Each structure stands twice: as structure tokens, then as C-alpha cells.
Amino acid sequence: xxxxVRLQYNRSVSNPSRRRRDPEQTRTAIxxxxxxxxxxxxxxxxxxxxxxxAGVSERSIFVHFPxxxxxxxAATDLQSERVEALIVTADTSAPLGERVDAVVxxxxxxxxxxxxxxxxxxxxxxxxxxxxxxxxxxxxxxxDGLGHMFTPELTRDGELDEELLDLVDATASWPLRHHLVExxxxxxxxxxxxxxxxxxxxxx
Amino acid sequence: xxxxVRLQYNRSVSNPSRRRRDPEQTRTAIxxxxxxxxxxxxxxxxxxxxxxxAGVSERSIFVHFPxxxxxxxAATDLQSERVEALIVTADTSAPLGERVDAVVxxxxxxxxxxxxxxxxxxxxxxxxxxxxxxxxxxxxxxxDGLGHMFTPELTRDGELDEELLDLVDATASWPLRHHLVExxxxxxxxxxxxxxxxxxxxxx
Numbered sequence: 001x002x003x004x005v006r007l008q009y010n011r012s013v014s015n016p017s018r019r020r021r022d023p024e025q026t027r028t029a030i031x032x033x034x035x036x037x038x039x040x041x042x043x044x045x046x047x048x049x050x051x052x053x054a055g056v057s058e059r060s061i062f063v064h065f066p067x068x069x070x071x072x073x074a075a076t077d078l079q080s081e082r083v084e085a086l087i088v089t090a091d092t093s094a095p096l097g098e099r100v101d102a103v104v105x106x107x108x109x110x111x112x113x114x115x116x117x118x119x120x121x122x123x124x125x126x127x128x129x130x131x132x133x134x135x136x137x138x139x140x141x142x143x144d145g146l147g148h149m150f151t152p153e154l155t156r157d158g159e160l161d162e163e164l165l166d167l168v169d170a171t172a173s174w175p176l177r178h179h180l181v182e183x184x185x186x187x188x189x190x191x192x193x194x195x196x197x198x199x200x201x202x203x204x
Numbered sequence: 205x206x207x208x209v210r211l212q213y214n215r216s217v218s219n220p221s222r223r224r225r226d227p228e229q230t231r232t233a234i235x236x237x238x239x240x241x242x243x244x245x246x247x248x249x250x251x252x253x254x255x256x257x258a259g260v261s262e263r264s265i266f267v268h269f270p271x272x273x274x275x276x277x278a279a280t281d282l283q284s285e286r287v288e289a290l291i292v293t294a295d296t297s298a299p300l301g302e303r304v305d306a307v308v309x310x311x312x313x314x315x316x317x318x319x320x321x322x323x324x325x326x327x328x329x330x331x332x333x334x335x336x337x338x339x340x341x342x343x344x345x346x347x348d349g350l351g352h353m354f355t356p357e358l359t360r361d362g363e364l365d366e367e368l369l370d371l372v373d374a375t376a377s378w379p380l381r382h383h384l385v386e387x388x389x390x391x392x393x394x395x396x397x398x399x400x401x402x403x404x405x406x407x408x
Contacts, residue, residue, distance in 0.1 A: 041330050041331075043327055043330065043331070044331075116330070119323065119326050119327050120327065122323050122386070123247055123323050123324065123327060126245050126247060126320070127245075127247070127248075136387070139387050163394075163397070163398050163401065164401075166383075166384055166388050166390070166398055167380075167398055167401070167402045169383070169387075170379070170380045170383040170384065170387075171375075171380075171402075173383065174383075175374070175379035175380055175382060175383045176371075176374045176375075176379055176380065178379060179370075179373070179374040179377065179378075179379045180370055180374060182326070183340070183343050183373075183374075184370050186370070190367075193367070194367050194370055194371055197367065197368075197371070198371045198375075198406065201405050201406055202402065202405055
């Protein structure tokens with residue numbers, strides 16, 4: 001019995017490769033297929049399903065990723081790059097409302113990518129250190145971005161209010177929006193409206 | 205390859221039962237063993253490990269829980285009851301600070317139970333409707349309790365401010381504390397202090 005997230009690497013697969021493709025393309029297609037499956041709520045895709053999604057042979061999955069952790073780590077890397085590409089910056093001299101709007105848009109964009117993958121990532125991070133580290137790095141970059149954007153509001157007596165930044169970070173990031181969307185079935189717009197309100201209350 | 209949470213029910217187990225016990229006790233011991241394992245961060249216990257933890261035979265797991273979903277649903281039921289037993293009430297005429305303190309203590313107690321199990325629950329709820337329903341019921345009861353305790357602050361022009369209640373709920377519940385503890389390595393006390401501050405900013 002494995003309760004969670006145990007990729008069963010069935011190495012008995014013997015299909016010949018169906019096509020020749022650049023190895024790097026094949027590798028990327030497999031990673032993207034896993035992320036797509038998880039995005040769609042399939043937390044336990046079979047290698048067969050992944051191969052179909054990626055348009056590669058099942059065997060090539062094992063060639064590129066000798067262990068399940070190799071695939072999970074590669075998927076975490078790609079996902080992290082995608083998330084980090086969505087981090088916005090804003091002039092700290094812009095009005096608070098404008099900066100909050102930018103952050104709320106960022107949070108919506110990142111959540112659209114992360115809604116399901118992050119649940120799997122949180123679970124995997126407890127057993128795969130490289131997944132944990134990569135996720136933490138992205139989380140840190142998001143927090144750093146927020147710290148920069150809200151420097152005027154977060155600085156008291158010349159010192160950054162780390163506690164308030166933590167609250168802003170949790171509010172602007174995955175946790176709060178996930179709760180609103182998953183538990184209150186809030187739409188993207190309603191979640192954004194609620195998060196905007198919370199951020200203004202925290203930062204005013 | 206199964207990426208997530210596929211209990212592998214290996215029915216070839218043939219050990220005889222090691223002892224006679226009340227069937228209800230055996231059942232409860234198995235459920236509690238699964239919750240303990242997940243609590244300890246083992247999201248993928250084997251039936252062998254579960255049987256050892258529970259002090260029962262591996263075979264008895266399959267007798268009591270013919271499918272993995274049966275066990276997961278039973279574990280969700282027990283966990284939900286434990287969480288609901290921690291929901292506090294407070295006189296709405298008490299000062300806001302006292303009520304916030306009570307809620308922060310509740311959030312710490314529930315988080316001590318839910319830190320890891322909720323991650324697995326969120327993941328399982330996407331594929332096991334009974335897990336999803338039971339978790340939602342508990343979440344609803346927590347939210348209802350908060351709505352009651354903060355009625356004076358949440359009522360505007362005779363109407364409950366549902367959006368603000370959602371924000372208070374997410375702040376007082378698992379999401380924010382999980383982020384602070386997992387991502388910022390905050391202690392229980394520091395998390396409680398931060399959450400208290402956020403709740404006062406939201407409700408004042």
C-alpha cells in the first residue's frame with residue numbers, strides 16, 4: 001500500500017520508439033505532459049497516459065528519467081521557471097492601490113498555473129529534498145518581489161516589518177486564493193476582489 | 205506509473221491474524237495508524253507499516269477496508285471529528301481581542317492535527333468525492349463558528365459581510381498558518397502572533 005505519490009516505474013515496457021525526435025524536445029514534452037496532467041487534476045497519471053500526452057514512447061520516459069524523482073524534480077524546475085516568469089515589478093512610487101492591483105493580477109496568473117500542481121508539490125516536498133528546495137526558491141523570489149513593491153508600507157523606523165511581509169506574502173500567494181477558490185467556490189474575479197481588500201487592510 | 209496517492213492494495217497477504225480483538229477496535233486502530241503515519245509526514249505508508257503501527261495483521265486491513273478509498277474515507281471521518289471537537293465558541297459580547305485570542309488558539313490546535321493530513325486530503329478530495337464532502341463539512345463548520353464569534357464585526361447594515369468572513373476564515377484556518385510554518389519556518393507562537401495581527405487588521 002502506498003498512500004501517496006508513488007510513481008510506479010514499470011520498467012517492463014518494451015515498445016520501440018515511435019519516432020525520432022531531438023532528445024531535448026522529448027524530455028521537455030514528457031515534463032510538460034506531467035504538468036498538464038496534474039494541472040487537469042490527474043495527480044496519478046500512468047506512464048502510458050503521459051507518453052500519449054507527450055507524443056513519445058513509454059520507454060523514452062524511462063530513458064530520460066531513470067527514477068520517478070528525476071521526473072518530479074525536472075517538472076518542479078520547469079514549473080518554477082514558469083511561475084517566476086510571472087513575477088511582476090512596479091515602481092514603488094506608484095500609488096498603493098495600483099501596486100496592489102499589479103500584485104493581485106500576478107497572484108491570479110500564478111494561481112492559474114499552480115492551483116493543482118502546488119498541492120502535489122507540497123506533498124512531494126516532504127520526501128524529495130530537491131523539489132522542496134526549488135519550490136522554496138520560487139516562494140522566496142515571490143516574497144522578495146512583494147517586499148520590494150511594498151517597501152514604503154512595510155518599512156517602520158527604517159526596518160522591514162518581516163511579519164507583515166509574511167502576511168502580505170501568504171495573502172497574495174497560493175494559500176488564500178486556493179482557500180477562496182476551493183472552499184468557497186469563488187470565481188477568479190471574486191477572489192481577486194477579496195484579496196485586494198485584504199491586502200489594502202494589511203498595508204494601509 | 206502512478207504519480208499520486210494510489211494505495212496499492214496488495215491482496216496476496218496471507219498472514220494469519222495475530223490476536224483476537226473487538227472488530228470495532230481493530231478498525232479504529234487501523235484508521236488511527238494511517239492518520240498517525242500521515243501526521244508524521246509518511247504520506248505513503250505500506251500496509252505492513254500500517255499493520256505494525258496498529259498492532260493488527262496486514263490481512264485485517266483488507267478485511268475492514270476492502271478498497272483504499274474505504275480506508276481514506278474512514279480516516280477522513282475520524283480526522284474531521286477530531287478537528288470539529290476543537291472548534292471553540294465565545295460570547296460575542298467579549299472584547300474583540302479576547303475573541304481573536306480564542307480563535308488563534310483554535311487555529312493552533314487544529315493546525316497541530318491538520319498540518320500534514322490536510323495536504324493529503326486536498327489531493328485526495330480531487331478524486332474521492334466522499335473525502336471532499338466530509339472535508340467541506342468540517343470547513344463549513346469552522347467558518348460558521350467564526351461567523352458567529354465575529355458577528356458584531358462582520359455585520360454591516362444588518363447583513364453579514366460574507367467576503368470579509370471568507371478572509372477571516374482563510375486567515376484563521378489552515379492556509380495562512382501552513383504558509384507561515386512551512387515556508388517561513390515560523391514557530392507556533394510566531395505564527396499565532398502574526399495571525400492575531402492579521403485578524404485584528406481585518407476585523408477592526
